[in-house]
Amino acid sequence: MRSLDETLDALTDELRAVEGELARPDVAEDRGRLRDLSRRHKELTEVTTTWGELRTAREDLVTSREMLTESEGAERELWRAEVDDAESRIALLEERLETLLLPHDPNEGRNVILEIRGAEGGEEANLFAADLATMYKRYATLRGWRVDVIEERPSDQGGLDGAAYLVKGEDAWTRLQFEAGVHRVQRVPVTEAKGRVHTSSATVTVLPEAEEVDAEINPNDLKIDVYRSSGPGGQSVNTTDSAVRVTHLPSGIVVSMQDEKSQIQNRAKALLVLRSRLLAAAQEAQAAELSGLKRSQVGGGGRSEKIRTYNFKENRVTDHRINLTTYALDAVLNGDLDPYVDALLADKRAHQLAESGRR
Numbered sequence: 001m002r003s004l005d006e007t008l009d010a011l012t013d014e015l016r017a018v019e020g021e022l023a024r025p026d027v028a029e030d031r032g033r034l035r036d037l038s039r040r041h042k043e044l045t046e047v048t049t050t051w052g053e054l055r056t057a058r059e060d061l062v063t064s065r066e067m068l069t070e071s072e073g074a075e076r077e078l079w080r081a082e083v084d085d086a087e088s089r090i091a092l093l094e095e096r097l098e099t100l101l102l103p104h105d106p107n108e109g110r111n112v113i114l115e116i117r118g119a120e121g122g123e124e125a126n127l128f129a130a131d132l133a134t135m136y137k138r139y140a141t142l143r144g145w146r147v148d149v150i151e152e153r154p155s156d157q158g159g160l161d162g163a164a165y166l167v168k169g170e171d172a173w174t175r176l177q178f179e180a181g182v183h184r185v186q187r188v189p190v191t192e193a194k195g196r197v198h199t200s201s202a203t204v205t206v207l208p209e210a211e212e213v214d215a216e217i218n219p220n221d222l223k224i225d226v227y228r229s230s231g232p233g234g235q236s237v238n239t240t241d242s243a244v245r246v247t248h249l250p251s252g253i254v255v256s257m258q259d260e261k262s263q264i265q266n267r268a269k270a271l272l273v274l275r276s277r278l279l280a281a282a283q284e285a286q287a288a289e290l291s292g293l294k295r296s297q298v299g300g301g302g303r304s305e306k307i308r309t310y311n312f313k314e315n316r317v318t319d320h321r322i323n324l325t326t327y328a329l330d331a332v333l334n335g336d337l338d339p340y341v342d343a344l345l346a347d348k349r350a351h352q353l354a355e356s357g358r359r
Helices: 004-022 031-070 073-100 123-143 172-179 263-291 329-333 338-356
Strands: 112-118 146-154 160-168 181-187 198-208 222-227 243-248 253-257 306-311 316-319 324-326
Touching (some): 004 031, 031 073, 123 160, 123 172, 123 181, 123 198, 146 263, 160 172, 172 198, 172 338, 243 263, 316 338, 324 338
Antiparallel strands (some): 112 160, 112 198
């Protein structure tokens, strides 16, 4: 088995090779190759920089320990502090290096397409879907991300029958990937006359934004239908056939878009979502081939498949994957998702470390 030093030396050699590739004129003309090489360059630079800092810290520790044994009085206390500082830096850098050497998520750094749908619970599910949409928009603001509306289909009573957003941010995928699944709400609906608590659910799908080089689409594989846009209750909201439905014949994936007044704009948005769904499907198929297991993010949308529960009566939010409960529902709905995201990231890292045999 290759030692850590050998692994890091090999990665340093790879970094030099990547830098050589990036300097080639023909690479600049190949968008896909340039993007992949740039991402790999960033990853390798982080690893080699951390490795250099770790070696320096270890050298400092050796020197400080030698000086500690040779010093006396006040000077000895100064060198003891230097030893403690070096040991602390080494521990932090080793942990960071350990994380950097874990299998890389191919979607890291990508923007995200966030889709939200009301599931079980009728109109109450649609109202909760609107609450989730607001929560994610507020979270995006706190993180400094940009949110572009791809689609928002209002329901009869002010909820969302369905919505899709493009979330732009360097760490958008890293922090939103865990939101995919069934979100369950327990509260008294506005439609409930007797004050009884109901349980409803909404589904969230998180897709990495695909670039054209990720999922090339043959126009001959598309069936495109146009029709008149409709709003809540089915009433027409446009007098022209501007809504677009795109069917990808090989996969059977269908994307409909009607938010824009222009047929061209709706078609462009539909193709954006289609490319991302095709990329996600390809990645899921690859993962299934490697692991022998294929999982859907949202299952059937049933309440029993929930990943998180929002209980209004108790002001409680529980993430069932990591058994984390806080009594800060108001804060969570206002966009304070970091306590959950940080815990989920830590859990993912712990599982990766366990699988790699390092812990």
